[in-house]
Amino acid sequence: xxxxxxxxxxxxxxxxxxxxxxxxxxxxxxxxxxxxxxxxxxxxxxxxxxxxxxxxxxxxxxxxxxxxxxxxxxxxxxxxxxxxxxxxxxxxxxxxxxxxxxxxxxxxxxxxxxxxxxxxxxxxxxxxxxxxxxxxxxxxxxxxxxxxxxxxxxxxxxxxxxxxxxxxxxxxxxxxxxxxxxxxxxxxxxxxxxxxxxxxxxxxxxxxxxxxxxxxxxxxxxxxxxxxxxxxxxxxxxxxxxxxxxxxxxxxxxxxxxxxxxxxxxxxxxxxxxxxxxxxxxxxxxxxxxxxxxxxxxxxxxxxxxxxxxxxxxxxxxxxxxxxxxxxxxxxxxxxxxxxxxxxxxxxxxxxxxxxxxxxxxxxxxxxxxxxxxxxxxxxxxxxxxxxxxxxxxxxxxxxxxx
Numbered sequence: 114x115x116x117x118x119x120x121x122x123x124x125x126x127x128x129x130x131x132x133x134x135x136x137x138x139x140x141x142x143x144x145x146x147x148x149x150x151x152x153x154x155x156x157x158x159x160x161x162x163x164x165x166x167x168x169x170x171x172x173x174x175x176x177x178x179x180x181x182x183x184x185x186x187x188x189x190x191x192x193x194x195x196x197x198x199x200x201x202x203x204x205x206x207x208x209x210x211x212x213x214x215x216x217x218x219x220x221x222x223x224x225x226x227x228x229x230x231x232x233x234x235x236x237x238x239x240x241x242x243x244x245x246x247x248x249x250x251x252x253x254x255x256x257x258x259x260x261x262x263x264x265x266x267x268x269x270x271x272x273x274x275x276x277x278x279x280x281x282x283x284x285x286x287x288x289x290x291x292x293x294x295x296x297x298x299x300x301x302x303x304x305x306x307x308x309x310x311x312x313x314x315x316x317x318x319x320x321x322x323x324x325x326x327x328x329x330x331x332x333x334x335x336x337x338x339x340x341x342x343x344x345x346x347x348x349x350x351x352x353x354x355x356x357x358x359x360x361x362x363x364x365x366x367x368x369x370x371x372x373x374x375x376x377x378x379x380x381x382x383x384x385x386x387x388x389x390x391x392x393x394x395x396x397x398x399x400x401x402x403x404x405x406x407x408x409x410x411x412x413x414x415x416x417x418x419x420x421x422x423x424x425x426x427x428x429x430x431x432x433x434x435x436x437x438x439x440x441x442x443x444x445x446x447x448x449x450x451x452x453x454x455x456x457x458x459x460x461x462x463x464x465x466x467x468x469x470x471x472x473x474x475x476x477x478x479x480x481x482x483x484x485x486x487x488x489x490x491x492x493x494x495x496x497x498x499x500x501x502x503x504x505x506x507x508x509x510x511x512x513x514x515x516x
Contacts, residue, residue: 114205116212119159119171121151126168127161134195149304160216162200162209169200170209174216175516176298178282179224181478182434182508183290184402185283189217189392190295191227192516210238214392214419223396224478226295226389228515235388239419241472241491243389243479244293244510249364250381253330255374256351256360265345270315275302278320285318285338290402291365292480293510314349321346325357332362334513343369363513387512391475394423398438401478405434409505411498412441417471426466431505467502468494480508 119127124147131146132138138146153159153173162170175190191213196206217225226243229235270278282296297305305322306313311333314321318338324331330353337343347370350360364370371377391397394415403409409431417423424444430437469477473491477483483499486492 114162114164114169114208116160116162116209118154118157119161120154123161123168123171124150127159127171130168130171130195130197131193133198145304149301152300157216157220160209160212162205164200168197170194170196170205172209172213174213174220174222176220177226177295177516178279178298179226179293179295180286180291180402181224181400182292182402182404183287184400185287185296186224186397186400187220187222188295189213189220189222189225190516191217191225194227194230206234207237210234211419214238214390217392218420223391223393223400224389225392226387226512228385228387232388236472238390239417239471239475240388240390241476241479241481242386243476243481244512245384245386246363246512246515247366248361248383248385249368249371250383251360251362251370251374252376253351253354253357253360255376256347256370257354258375259344259348259351259370259373261341261344261348263341265316265341267314267316267345267349270306270313270320272303272306274313274315275299275306277315278302278306281315281318281320281336281338285336288338292508293512294365295512295514295516297514314346316342316345318342319346321349323350326361328357330357330360332360335362336513337369340369344373347373363515365511365513366509385515389475389479389510391423391471391478392420394427394474395438395440397478398429398436401436403431403434403436403505404507407501407504408432409436409498409501411501412466413474413498414466414468414494415471415474416444416469420471423471423474429502429505436505465495467492467496467498477502477506479510480506 158174160172161168172194173192175192177188177190178185179188276299286294311322311324319336319342321335322333335346411429414426425440426442428439428441469492473486483503
């Protein structure tokens, strides 16, 4: 079997693979998918495993921007990981994911995320549970009770407004010091903003995308950078309460709408979990944002079988909202390391520095507390820096988008 870049000539085979993995694909969805896939292929972001002329598996490496403590960086969003039924259970998916991680690194993405259909294959590739898309169901009448406090200029938007939407996301997520949310690139936003069944509104510091879901409302995206805009957009959604009883929306864990509504008792939330991986440790630490008042100077030992360059003893420093990772001692590759991607675990230093697999470091980066990592078997060794690590990497990661 060989792994190679997929091209537009492979699209029919990919659609057949998707049908066998996820069920029938409508003609409209297939055409929409063709338009979105071709540019991705041209950028080397679509990989396939070929058994002769037969496509055994495929995966996309989407180009996203992701915010960590308000600072944006490029992120490889892994999607459409599919294996033909006759090739399952033969290690094809594992081989594909190794290639995906390497391609993400080649493309310059220091971090990666995905929504897993199953966990083991992605954990084996270094991904770990990090956050969720929190789909929250609200009563439409409760949203109608949110009253605007100031005039907000809203206008309908379309494909030509893709750059404005991206600009809003950068300003709002940066100001909120958000961790986890993503933005599509302008080209993809232009495609989404052309959807005829979506209702699209843009403000100077926010926007709203929603649609009817049977007799109820589904908010696809609602982002606001001020109280006035949040009130204006949510009250617009609530204005359909004479027909819609419920509204389902992806929300941050502390989304202000939960405090703007007059009545709130029980929250009905469906969490769709996503996993995260640090691809390039030094670049990922440097690109992340950190609390301005936190200082950290700690040494940790990391093991990454797929990317030996991440394996070694690292000095982590955080100051003034910036971070840096300096490699103090690299691991010696195992005898077969070049062939398998394996590396000898880093020996414990004199101080017994904290030890993490790349899964554990990825979870730490995403704000998972050190106590959780220790009890989950992802962190061991010296615990003197645990509180400082928790403070530096503190986050409540979430996403508004599913991909």
